[in-house]
Amino acid sequence: MERIRDSKISAVLFDVDGTLADTERDGHRLAFNAAFNDFGLAWHWNAALYGELLKITGGKERIRYYMESYAPDKLKINELENWIANLHSTKTKHFVALLKSGLIPLRPGVARLIQELRVAKIKIAIATTTTPINVITLLKSTLGENSPTWFDVIAAGDIVSKKKPAPDIYLWALERLGLLAHQCVAVEDSECGLRAALAAGLDTIVTVSDYTEKQNFNGASVVLSDLGEPLKPFTVLSGNIHGGKLVDVKMLNNLNI
DSSP states (O other): OOOOOOSOOOEEEEOOBTTTBOOIIIIIHHHHHHHHHHTTOOOOOOHHHHHHHTTSOSHHHHHHHHHHHHOGGGGGSTTHHHHHHHHHHHHHHHHHHHHHTTOSOBOTTHHHHHHHHHHTTOEEEEEOSSOHHHHHHHHHHHHOTTGGGGOSEEEOTTSSSSOTTSSHHHHHHHHHHTOOGGGEEEEESSHHHHHHHHHTTOEEEEEOOTTTTTSOOTTOSEEESSSOBTTBOOOEEEEOOTTOSSOOHHHHHHTTO
16 A cells, blocks of 8 residues: 655755766766776677676775676785775776767756756655765756755765665765655666665656666655656556556655556
8 A cells, every 4th residue: 555645845856867967878887998998808788788887885985896707816906995096086087088078968858857856846865876076066067166055965975884775875964955755756677776765765767878777666656757747758667656657756755646
């Protein structure tokens, strides 16, 4: 039985990679490969392999998993944790440069919904495992220099020890928002992110990406192609959207009713 929302929503919490923008295949993946080249590594993450590696959340964690699975000899590197951290830091520099180039736009409906939430005085937050500089640079490159200040909370990176699918990043954000889960809605693109949001007690909208469209989204309030635009409505993959054609404040308040 679906839980009926007892009041209007007070906040929307957004994931970043794959949710705000399609950053994975032609963003993070390219940045990882550039960093590998800088470090003299003969590693190359093609699109298919990267899709598999996305099951591991967190860039440093992804590097370690790859080493354990595909390059175990490298696990003998002295001060391995520092080496991984430096490799990931180099990757971040490449990714930030890609963002600044303006070649990674926001997904359909994202800018529109953020502006509608601002007008409606509904709080907006970020809950992601990507690094803070990635978040800030993406926002500035797509929404403008002052856009990070629009967000009431930006929860990113290593501020919690357990990353998605653990709910910790969402719980951290909710605490700083001063809100309870039932007052908020999360927007995610992956099964891993959905599990984290549900574990935190959040109703969750999923907007699938190329990498995640075949994942298991049981428990999501609705699963959509994207957030929708007035002239290009979303495609409903599952869930009741009450006749809506795009995710707006009205739809958010009717979620799960």
